[in-house]
Amino acid sequence: MENISAIILTFTALNETDGTSRLIIFAFTFTSFFIAVFLNCTLILIIVIEKTLHEPMYIFLGNLCVNGLCGTAGFYPKLLSDLIVDTSSVSLRSCIVQSYVILTYGMGEITNLSVMALDRYLAICRPLYYHTLMCRSTVLKLLMFIWMFPCCIGLVIIVMAASNPICGRYIDKLYCGSFVLERLACQTQLPEAIIKGMFFFLLNILMGFVFFSYVKLILACRRSKLNQKKFMSTCVPHLVAFSNFMILSLLDASHTQFNVNLSQTLQHFQSALILVIPPFVNPIIYGIKLSPIRTHTLHLVKKNTN
Numbered sequence: 001m002e003n004i005s006a007i008i009l010t011f012t013a014l015n016e017t018d019g020t021s022r023l024i025i026f027a028f029t030f031t032s033f034f035i036a037v038f039l040n041c042t043l044i045l046i047i048v049i050e051k052t053l054h055e056p057m058y059i060f061l062g063n064l065c066v067n068g069l070c071g072t073a074g075f076y077p078k079l080l081s082d083l084i085v086d087t088s089s090v091s092l093r094s095c096i097v098q099s100y101v102i103l104t105y106g107m108g109e110i111t112n113l114s115v116m117a118l119d120r121y122l123a124i125c126r127p128l129y130y131h132t133l134m135c136r137s138t139v140l141k142l143l144m145f146i147w148m149f150p151c152c153i154g155l156v157i158i159v160m161a162a163s164n165p166i167c168g169r170y171i172d173k174l175y176c177g178s179f180v181l182e183r184l185a186c187q188t189q190l191p192e193a194i195i196k197g198m199f200f201f202l203l204n205i206l207m208g209f210v211f212f213s214y215v216k217l218i219l220a221c222r223r224s225k226l227n228q229k230k231f232m233s234t235c236v237p238h239l240v241a242f243s244n245f246m247i248l249s250l251l252d253a254s255h256t257q258f259n260v261n262l263s264q265t266l267q268h269f270q271s272a273l274i275l276v277i278p279p280f281v282n283p284i285i286y287g288i289k290l291s292p293i294r295t296h297t298l299h300l301v302k303k304n305t306n
Helices: 019-049 056-085 092-125 127-133 136-162 178-184 190-222 225-256 264-289 291-305
Strands: 008-011 089-091
Touching: 008 092, 019 056, 019 264, 019 291, 056 092, 056 136, 056 264, 056 291, 089 092, 092 127, 092 136, 092 178, 092 190, 092 225, 092 264, 136 178, 136 190, 190 225, 225 264, 264 291
Parallel strands: none
Antiparallel strands: 008 089
């Protein structure tokens, strides 16, 4: 078997991009990277500093921002390096690492959003039991689930994908992912496909739980004006974040799984949206819609400007 450290892969997505276009793409990419990091770090900092925000809903929100930073770190640095150095190669080892980080980020979004849906379901549909059920130990267990589930599953999937002999050398995408490793492999083993199918079935159950929770929430809000107010203030941002992630996941799947016939440029742009938009948009949605976050943000800005 060929030494994994000796295998060099080539990204073909930027092959036909000239120097001027690379500089323009670099400028937009770097700006997006900087803003995403700034917004998520700001929201995390506010939640950490303000003791009034040390509640389950805001703790899970801060965790969502941390996951967004992980996805940002897995995608932007390599792309920025390729654009400015004018290279399109990557070692298989580095490709495997990036695949793991991005896969963990994607599954982390699902576990984060499912736990946040559980929190809102208990707060609105079971308010009398909320503080009993969502105690400190429960929050810690849910945080462990949010991270351990995607990290462990991602590790198993990537190890299985990386253990296959590599026949391909060209990556028709802007980044490495688990599906990229599958396409580069000479063949995929049946046990690998079965285990991977089981894991993604579990992820579909989590997404189904989020959908079920919001059906229950909407039904509960129809009978109470107080619940309607809670829903509009705390659930709408989460629903927007969940819908945003689901739509982007389907767009990415249309390229990686179903081979929808689109232009190469549009396919590359579309496949990167799931790594660009959620870390960029989520802190903005929550920062604008959640009044405690908005209030503390304005207070922090005024404090720094004075």
